[in-house]
Amino acid sequence: MLLWTWRIVVVVVGGVLLLAGFTMWFTPGPGWAAILLGLAVMASEFGWARRLLRRGQRFVRHMQNRAQEYRSARKTKYHQTAK
Numbered sequence: 001m002l003l004w005t006w007r008i009v010v011v012v013v014g015g016v017l018l019l020a021g022f023t024m025w026f027t028p029g030p031g032w033a034a035i036l037l038g039l040a041v042m043a044s045e046f047g048w049a050r051r052l053l054r055r056g057q058r059f060v061r062h063m064q065n066r067a068q069e070y071r072s073a074r075k076t077k078y079h080q081t082a083k
Contacts, residue, residue, distance in 0.1 A: 007045055014042035014049070036060075 017038030024031035035055055042049035 010041060010045045014038045018040060 015038070017034050019037075020029075021031045021034030021038055023029075024034055036053065039049050039053040039056060043053045
């Protein structure tokens, strides 16, 4: 009985966070953060959520690397033209 109660709580809390995140795509707020947090809550009990969370984490790392490469390329270009 306790297992099912826990799973229901996880689904409700994770679902609310996911819905809030999707809502924040169209309204001001940290939509991606809420979605990832909702997936993290649900990943504690469900394998599909764990897989989606890992995929999201890989995407975030990829975008961080791209932003860092862009900044370093831009910085290099700026320093070359400033001379």
